[in-house]
Amino acid sequence: MKQTKGAIAVSSSELVEMVSQQLQTLLIAGSYDAVKILLEPVQPVDIAEAIGSLPRTVQALAFRLLRKDEAIEVYEYLDASVQQTLLERLRSGEILELVEEMSPDDRVRLFDELPAKVVRRLLAELSPAERRITAQLLGYEAETAGRLMTTKFIDLKEFHSASQALAIVRCRARDTETVYSLYVTDRSRHLTGILSLRDLVTVDPDSSIADVMTREVVSVSTDTDQEEVARAIQRYDFLAVPVVDREQRLVGIVTVDDVIDVIEKEATRDLYAAGAVQAGDEDDYFQSNLFTIARRRVVWLLILLAANAGTSAVIASQQAVLKEIVLLSAFIPLLIGAGGNVGAQSSTVVIRGLSTKRIQNLGVWRAIWRESLAGLFLGLLLLIGVLPWAWQIGGSLLVGAAAGISLVAITTLAATAGAALPLLFDRMSLDPALMSAPFITTATDVVGVFIYLQTASWLLVHFRFH
Known part of the structure; x- marks a missing residue:
């Protein structure tokens, strides 16, 4: 967990822009002492x-002017692309010292972005202890608790007294991610309990940890998906959640700051999927070149183009009915637009419900049924406004009836479809966000046009009025 210095401050884009401008001016002028003074109070x-x-x-010049302890913390906040740039520009000794002092979880995230050859070289140059920890984390599957966790935590034993435990906390506090949650393990490192720092400092110094700790511990396993870890921390308002292996041994913790990064990453991925844009490994879209941007978009656009060919078909x-009543074509955009909008609304609601796990409480079939009724109700409300207008503009009962x-x-x-398709994808263990607005709209366009022209054709054949 990254710490901040000094009083809590609210950062703003104006502050960062001002610091950046002054920093660049001072660096160009060679006023390095002034740079240190400028950055001293900044988070x-x-x-x-x-x-x-x-x-x-x-x-790299600005980074070198930071104090050693501050440089490590700042480096962990940098974007992956800037981290890589600094690695290329710093001397070998500076790089090794920087990587050595990083938190294990931040180091693993950096290694995930580096070429394999560079990672192997850096791993070989790490101290044996840090190399072992890093290799352990890299051995877990991507986007799991094992890959996300840090191994820097404080663990106590049940036979420790409160005063002994406080001494351990004081001794190890500087080298651990958080001191607010303390974990109790047995001689085999099995997780047996948990207590907070508040519990520890408020009990009698001679009290045993076994008498203070809570034995009902919420934990996650090393192969738990990172989204599930985020939900656990959110559900129980944890600052950190313990991670255990298959033998229930405590191997690490996931802190809330890492979970926030996960939530942001997953939200970005879902937003890209909702817009039919291929997401990269990181939210680097605005730093990508035009070729990369086009490549991310063109795949889905080609798929949607092929699907839209169905509308044209x-x-x-239905050329016969359109030739007989040409005005029918004027209402095609209105109908497919309404259907696409309603479908997009339903898919958005359902995808969000899946993300927050509220769909499971409601039930899949009930969720689909509710959205179907909502679509019917919305269609009837829109009908009140559309039918008289279509009748008047078209000058034909057939056009008004077919449109209504x-x-x-179509809205029903x-x-x-907007509710059922994301749920179907979720049941098939696929990303529900793929069945979002662009795909729902495309499917509704094809089916909506077919319904509209078939309805007009049926009315024309059976009633012969226009």
């Missing part, structure tokens, strides 16, 4: 953002 996260906004040619197959009937059918179908 590490703001320093990292200011350095990241500098030209690459001066980033449906319209082409189709509108109700769109809401049902």
Whole structure:
């Protein structure tokens, strides 16, 4: 868990921009002592953002002017691309010292972004203890608790007294991620209990840890998905959650600051999927070149283009009815637009429900049924406004009836599909976000046009009025 210095401050884009501008001016002028004075009261996260906004040619110079302990903390806040740039520009000794002092979890995240050849070299140069810890974390599957956790935590024994435990906390506090949650293990490192620092400092110094600790411990395993870890911390308002292996031995903890990073990463991935954009490994979209941006978009656009060809095929197959009543074509955008919007709303609600696990409480079939009824109700409400207008503009009872009937059918179908398709993908262990607005809209376009023209054709054949 990254710590901040001094009083708690609210960072802002204006502050970072001001620091960045002054920092660049001072570096160009060679006023290095003034740079140190400028950065002294600034929080590490703001320093990292200011350095990241500098030209690459001066980033390493600014970073070298930081104190050793501050440089390590600032480095952990930097974007992956800036971290890699600094590794290329710093001397070998500086790099090794920097990587050696990083938190194990932050070091693993850095290694995930580096070429394999560079990772092997850095691993070989680490101290035996740090190499063993790093190799252990890298051995776990990506996006699991094992890969996300840190091994720097404080563990106590049941036979320790409160005064002994406080002495251990004082001794190890500087080298651990958090001191607010303390874990109790037996001689085989099995997790047996937990207590807070508040519990420890408020009991009698001679009290045994066994009498103070809570034995009902919420933990996650090393192979638990990182999203499940985030939900556990959110559900129980933890600052950290313990991670155990298959033998229930305590091997690490996941802290709340790492979970926030996970939530941001997952939200970015879902937003990209919702917009039919291929997400990269990191949220580096605005740092990507145009070729990469086009590559991320074109795959899904080609798929959607092929799907939209179905709409053209449906319209082409109904040339007879369109020739007889040309005005029918004027209402196609209105109907498929309404269907696409309703379907997008339903898919958004359901995908969010899956993310928060509230769909499970409601039930899959009940969720689909509720959205279907909502689509029907919305269609009837829209019908009240559309039917008189379509009748008046079209000057034909057929056009008004076809538009009105189709509108109700399309919105009901769109809401049902918008709810059912993400749930189907979730059941198939696929990302529900893939069944988001672009795909729901495309499917609704094809089916909506078919319903509309088939309805108009049926009315024309059976009633012969226009």
